[in-house]
Amino acid sequence: MGGAARSGQQDMARVVSRAMSAREHVIVQAGTGTGKSLGYLVPLLVDCARRGNRGLVSTATLALQRQILVKDAPAVIDAVAEHTGVRLRVAVLKGWSNYLCLNRISGGYPDEDALFSLEGSDTEKSDAADRYATDSGREIIRLREWAKTTDTGDRDDLTPGVPDLVWRRASVSKRECLGKTCPFINECFAQRARETANDADVVVTNHSLFGINATGDTDLFPGINAVVIDEAHELAGRVRDQARVELSQSLITRVARTLRTHAKISVSALEKGAIALGSALEPLDEGLLVERPEALRDALIDVNDALGQAGRELKNSSVDAASKTLARAAIDELAEAIAAWSADSERMITWVTRPDVGGEHLNLAPLDVAPALGSRGFGDRPAILTSATLKLGGSFTSIAHDCGLSISGQPWNGIDVGTPFVPQSQGILYTAAHIPPPGHSGPSPQVLDELVDLVRAAGGGTLALFSSWKAAQAGAQALRKDTEFPILMQGEDTVSALVTRFREDTDSCLVGTLSLWQGVDVVGHSCRLVVIDRIPFPHPADPVAQARSRDAERRGLNGFRTVSLTHASLLMAQGAGRLLRSVSDRGVVAVLDSRLSTKSYGAFIRASMPPLWPTEDPDVVRSALQRLRDSSGDA
Structure with a gap:
């Protein structure tokens, strides 16, 4: 296929092939540079060609879907056809509204x-x-x-x-x-895409659609024999996000307006229910709703009754098909949200947000998506979960639990096939242990001073990752004030445009928050320093983290370690992974949070990150950055 042999990729292909033959689950951590796409596509497509099976690949993003369809899969299809005589068909499937x-x-x-x-x-x-x-x-x-x-x-x-x-x-x-x-x-484009996917040997989809299939009643991927989950560290979160629903006065009012406009039916009861819901939500504080107030329960009973009446009237409406379909869609949207409210409250996360003054929203999401993923998403089909960051604290247990492998009924095992890089020789992990632990009011003056000094020593070429928008703004302001380097700030242009400029200008600095911790792929001297301002634990008021921690405690587990620590460790691994993107890359990951060294949980986080050479000495790291700057990345 025109590439170079990679032992980790070969190991991965063998492991995936064995898992599909034995109909078992396997978790494969494949570090950056392994070539994991080919590591799973080759055995998957060979299996489909030789046994007449159908395969499914789910990715975290639409962009990765496209990369597999346009770039990776065609090369594998040609190679498999040459060796088996079977030319496979690969198709992509997205949500209906993408067409x-x-x-x-x-x-x-x-x-x-x-x-x-x-x-x-x-x-x-x-x-x-x-x-x-x-x-x-x-x-x-x-x-x-x-x-x-x-x-x-x-x-x-x-x-x-x-x-x-x-x-x-x-x-x-x-x-x-x-x-x-x-x-x-x-x-119809959407219908044609669905039919093409149903006829294909391998379907490429995304985690959100995979989640809809796992949590819904319709089989979107019939006849699938094996499932591959790429970027599996995002699976549970993406599935939970797509399953989240909202209830608000504005939503019900919009549904009522749609029914009046398109179905020509009376909606006064539904409008009264909307007002009652708004009144019940208005006095509630933002955040996790541990107890459900009686006024809220009564309001939603009224809304449900009114919605049922509207549905019965819609059946007898004489409006045209398009109008009736839009009205039915509005009813179904609201009915789905009410069904989530009516589910077992112990298995749902319920919280209140206030995006606008007087505009309270009731949010509901499943507490645990593992049962749906394990039983319906994977079932007895072999499942291959892969990513560069799956082994948290040295173990695959967390990802296996969150993604449902532990309850699927099929055996599973995990393997780390390594990386062609040599992190200990290519990079330094610097922990600023002399800086006081972070507080709650944004980055301290010591953190900003350290950031500026490190960037000056590196001569730019810095990806600065912050755990909050407020901190990122403070970091960008400090760099613009005290350095002469071009400072690219997230939000001032599209992410893709900013990354392109960062890649092209080797002395520029890219500053941003959580969306930049993953997916930024800049090879070479342009990214020689990655700065992380603090360990990105979930915010104490994050309702999803709160609810999951409470559930862990009920099950006799440590809520902090089960939820917050694994979340932070995953992001730290992803953020540090931005540094080394090729075998020739050199640089420093600087963590400006002393807790990485001083707290007992720091060892768990460090074990989740790439094994860079560690130091806490400011002089050592500044000297290394200066040498790297002066060598233009050649040494």
Whole structure:
């Protein structure tokens, strides 16, 4: 295939092949540079070709889906065909709303007023409406032209893209789809993608859709014999996020408006229920809801009764099919949220948020997604979970539990196939043990001074990772004030554009928060220093972490170690992993949180991170950075 032999990749392929033959689960930690995509694609596709099986690959992001489909899989398909005589078909499958709806783009759907979300004075709303109508109109016209030439209707194939608000007016959710009654059913992009995937030998999807399949009643991936989860460290979180639902006065009001507009039915009871819910939520504090107030329970009983009445009236409505489908979709959205509320409260996380003044939201998410993943997601099919960061504190137990392998009924084992890099020789882990432990008011002056000094010693080339937006802003401000290097701040441009500039300017610094801790792949001298301001434990008020910790305590476990420590260790491993992206990379990971050295849990975190050469000596690390700066990355 034109590549170089990698022992870790070969080990991974053998382990994956054995797991599929024995119908067992396996967790494979494959460090950066291993080539894990080929490490699982080769044995998976060989198995499919030789035995006539179907395989599924789930990734963390749509971008990785595309990389596998466009870059990795074609090369493997050719190689497998040469050795087996079977040319496999690989298809990608995304959520319904990722595809253009020909009926909607042609005006076949009655649309809600798209300006409901605009805020401000009447004059500001009017100006915004004019701008929106003009700009979105141009984009809709461009989408209509694109619809004539695209073979996929896939949003990712549209260049340049369009804003989310515009795309929502050109796509539909699965609930809103007219199905067989749609005049464009034979040309439907989403339906065609589903049919292509059903006929393919290997389907490439994403964790959110995999989660919908695992937690829902419909089998989106029939006949699958083996499952591969890439970037498996994100699986449980992504599945929990996609299963989260919201209830609010504004949601119910919107559903009522949709029913009145499209179904022409009375919604006064539903509107009263919305007001009652708003009144019940208004006095509640933000955060985890441990006890469910009686007023909240009564309000949702009223909403559920009103929704049932609306559903019965909708059946007798004489409106057209498109209007009835939109009305039914609105009812189903609200019914799903009420069903989550009605589930066992001990197995649901319930919390209140207040994104706007007077706009309280009731949020619900499953406490534990492991049962759904273990039983329905994997079941008795062999499952291969892989990532560069799965072994937390030296053990695979945490990931096996969170992803459901421990309860799937099938045996599992874990293996670390290593990395072609030599972290001890290529990089330094510096812990600023002399700095006082972090407080709650943002980075201390000592942390900012240390950041500036390290960046100066390195001559730029720094990825500065902060655990909060406030801290990132303080770090960027300090660097702009006290250094002459170009400072690229997250939020000032798209992440991809910022990473490109960071890669091209070897003396620039990229500053950001949690979304930059993963996925930034910059090879070479441009990223010679990675600074982490503090250990990223979940915020004490994080309702999901709180609920999971309480549940761990109920099961006799240590809530802090089970939830907060594993969460922080995973992010620390991911953040430190930004440094070495090739065998020739050299650099320093600097952690400005002394707790990594002084607290007992620091050993667990360090065991989860790449094994860089450790030091706490400020002079040693500054000298190393200066040598690295002066050598331009050659030594």
